[in-house]
Amino acid sequence: MKDELIQLIIAAVNESAAAEGIPLISPVTAATQLFGKDGLLDSMALVSLVIAVEQQVADKYGKGVALADEKALSQRSSPYRTVETLADYALTQLA
Numbered sequence: 292m293k294d295e296l297i298q299l300i301i302a303a304v305n306e307s308a309a310a311e312g313i314p315l316i317s318p319v320t321a322a323t324q325l326f327g328k329d330g331l332l333d334s335m336a337l338v339s340l341v342i343a344v345e346q347q348v349a350d351k352y353g354k355g356v357a358l359a360d361e362k363a364l365s366q367r368s369s370p371y372r373t374v375e376t377l378a379d380y381a382l383t384q385l386a
Contacts, residue, residue: 292385296378297321299351303343304331304374311336321375330372337371348381356384 301319308315313331324330326337341358349355357363358381363370370380 293378293382295351296348296381297374299347300344300374300377300381303340303347307332307336307340307343311339319374321373321378323374325373325377326371327369341371344377344381348385352385354385356381358384 301321301323304319304323304325305315307313308319308331311332313336315331319331325332325340326334332340338359345356345358358370358377363380368376370376
């Protein structure tokens, strides 16, 4: 399931980058930095991505997840750092 989530997030990042006009220097992978130092996205693009991922997760798995909740925002290590950390956080929300 984690690999499916990673692929879902990669597709959402590619769509978001195209919509926001963000140039992709290299292909998006699980290790792609999303936010923070050397991150691909600014705060507004990150919000758009999180909303898109929440919707796609709900559509694919039939269960709503909140990826921008108090728990995510208060973690010492942000779940928004990379594609993989976001997938890991989504996986915990699905469990």
